[in-house]
Amino acid sequence: MTSIYDLPTPALLLDADLLQQNLQAMAAALPGKRLRPHVKAHKCTALASRQAAVGHARFCCATIREMEGMASAGLGDDLLLANEVLDAHRLGALRDARVTLAVDSPETIRAAADGGVREVLIDVNVGLPRCGCPPSKAGRLADLARSSGLEVRGVMGYEGHVVGVAERGQREEACEKSMQLLLEAQRDVGGDVVSAGGTGTYDCNRWASEIQAGSYALMDSAYAKLELPFVQAFWLWASVISVSEGYAVADCGLKALGMDHGNPSIDAASVWFCSDEHITFAPEQPLKVGDRVRITPAHVDPTVACHERLAVISGEEVVDTWPVDLRGW
Amino acid sequence: MTSIYDLPTPALLLDADLLQQNLQAMAAALPGKRLRPHVKAHKCTALASRQAAVGHARFCCATIREMEGMASAGLGDDLLLANEVLDAHRLGALRDARVTLAVDSPETIRAAADGGVREVLIDVNVGLPRCGCPPSKAGRLADLARSSGLEVRGVMGYEGHVVGVAERGQREEACEKSMQLLLEAQRDVGGDVVSAGGTGTYDCNRWASEIQAGSYALMDSAYAKLELPFVQAFWLWASVISVSEGYAVADCGLKALGMDHGNPSIDAASVWFCSDEHITFAPEQPLKVGDRVRITPAHVDPTVACHERLAVISGEEVVDTWPVDLRGW
Structure with missing residues (x-):
């Protein structure tokens, strides 16, 4: 596994x-x-x-x-x-x-x-x-x-x-x-x-x-505001690659995200901005280089469309990989 | 050709x-x-x-x-x-x-x-x-x-x-x-x-x-504001699929565009908004269903990353197709 x-x-x-x-x-x-x-x-x-x-x-x-x-x-x-x-x-x-x-x-x-x-x-x-x-x-x-x-x-x-x-x-x-x-x-x-x-x-x-x-199947932070009975079921998973005084940087940027609804969110952190391949954020508790973070996209549809595959998980195990096979035109 | x-x-x-x-x-x-x-x-x-x-x-x-x-x-x-x-x-x-x-x-x-x-x-x-x-x-x-x-x-x-x-x-x-x-x-x-x-x-x-x-190689509408000696060399090419009183809709939406710098622009038109697969805009001159429009992205990097290929053109002829072969992670 x-x-x-x-x-x-x-x-x-x-x-x-x-x-x-x-x-x-x-x-x-x-x-x-x-x-x-x-x-x-x-x-x-x-x-x-x-x-x-x-x-x-x-x-x-x-x-x-x-x-x-x-x-x-x-x-x-x-x-x-x-x-x-x-x-x-x-x-x-x-x-x-x-x-x-x-x-x-x-x-x-x-x-x-x-x-x-x-x-x-x-x-x-x-x-x-x-x-x-x-x-x-x-x-x-x-x-x-x-x-x-x-x-x-x-x-x-x-x-x-x-x-x-x-x-x-x-x-x-x-x-x-x-x-x-x-x-x-x-x-x-x-x-x-x-x-x-x-x-x-x-x-x-x-x-x-x-x-x-x-x-409804995957949800995002925009729909979460409507108090629907559906739960957030997908996230971007990123690695902390740099830590500075007051902020950290993970390896997930705007090319991995639909940005039309604005910045994604991270639990217990304030997101500052996204670059092509980076997200800069201020965590409430200090992070180390190599730590992993879950990022909740603001808009599900264009976020999935940026990726080749979904890692299907149960708890912390990867149980399957599903291709995002309907991309493009 | x-x-x-x-x-x-x-x-x-x-x-x-x-x-x-x-x-x-x-x-x-x-x-x-x-x-x-x-x-x-x-x-x-x-x-x-x-x-x-x-x-x-x-x-x-x-x-x-x-x-x-x-x-x-x-x-x-x-x-x-x-x-x-x-x-x-x-x-x-x-x-x-x-x-x-x-x-x-x-x-x-x-x-x-x-x-x-x-x-x-x-x-x-x-x-x-x-x-x-x-x-x-x-x-x-x-x-x-x-x-x-x-x-x-x-x-x-x-x-x-x-x-x-x-x-x-x-x-x-x-x-x-x-x-x-x-x-x-x-x-x-x-x-x-x-x-x-x-x-x-x-x-x-x-x-x-x-x-x-x-x-500098392709440019976008954000960099165009800096008055650099580089010219816009790439566009999204879309078809008008619907025309209503005061606006038209083309088949290029936010899944085909980097949206972090905001909406793209269209010459002689005012862009209203982008949906997943649509752009709604008000053209200065009436358009017909089937007309084509050139759309200038606001941010080149994430826009190219949405696509599998570039149609290389000379005037109105397609002279080559280049794969966007460095996508993903």
Whole structure:
């Protein structure tokens, strides 16, 4: 058995028991079809297969590469690419997978039909200024999709401006407003899929037929602020390489971290700043060169995407290594 | 020939002519041994070989993986790992490479000696709170290194708190202060190497024997503010996938970008925000779904590290593809 103290650093640690606890908590709250796990959060087919094992076998992806990897791994029962794409022929070429693609314009409908995709969702703007058509135009796009030979399974609308609202009452209220827009669109579109949501709204979004949560499996310091029943299950593991008066430096920098939500955190320490391959921090208790530290990323998705593998641990033993095999485009 | 309009997106574009212009401008300013290019900025041995071709054949690395990759690529004439490491046996195992390692403590000196490394630089803190010993302790560490059987080539001290100072006079003054500390340490340490500097101080640091610049080859929007004679030579290339009233969305998000210096920029457009796989921006002139946009990253180093390859272009033709082959740890 390898101890975590023998791992080269920086490394991503994934606690197998805590992961399982998160997966089961979500399966209890949203069993079977009620959850469509978003693989963009972990980009790891080995982790996705654990999600399937607790009943969440229909997945959501953000990139064509994620769709291809999931299909290759035998996890293609029902894959949704919750994003618009123009080179849809790569999706049309997927074997042994049921592929559904988001569309929000005549151009993306044409790309889907020309690329050999068979099923789509109409992507609706529910308040986040990103992809998605206005609710009032969804019906007309559905007609266009059907007349182009596509099956329209329903609607999708991500309330990304809501999932991070700290106060629960406000979050629920904003979520309801967004979902009213999505249901308005669904009345014109038809189909039985209403796909929406994320980890921040997994239990207050009562209008979607399926929730697209991903971060709940691993968690990060941004989602930890929302007091959800999911626990931090992954960390960066780094070695202290230099100690000075008042601060220490470990060998994990911003190239190993998603930095868009700001600096990561370290228990019993104050993080000063990250460089490419360093983190400078002030520990409450003195550290020595060679000590190891656990670093909690501020944003799970882009952090995992920086790494080639996850070291799966139980306590202080490394029990497995899972490739982060859905990276890139 | 492949047109850039046929590339799958997101993709990194590297303009071969502008790269060459930057490499030659640097070779004119700091010929031969005066520059030790930092490969952390591009993590690409094909690009490093172009730096060697203009006379810059001694390189600087930030990770053991970068050292291993450079040695494998035949670029190991004189490699400096400008960072402290504890698992130095990977460096000691390198064949066909001259390896020099930064050390700043008894522990890192012992790791170097035990790992089979033969040459070191004493890393000195010149004002940036990161690695490096106090100048007053450098001589004693050099003695310890020599008594451990290591060759001490000189000193290293990175004025990272200075390289981004916008006003040139202030930058020069702060640089001189830092370098006085480094020269003070060198008097006690001995050796002929005084390694320091970066793209922001490449021409005002007159005290270092060699400058560790990397960003000058590709540049980014943060360094562009310093009015250096280097031009932007790489961009992210993205496709517009959705257009709404007042804004557009392209398929390049924060997983394709280093975000620690903030949002990237787009000519003739205002960038609103980045999501994992999207950038939402307001273009001055209307765009259509399928249009392509060039995005200028705010920080070159972590942006390149997100990608598997660079599409080398001349005008609008793709003339080569270079693997980003020094990623990971």
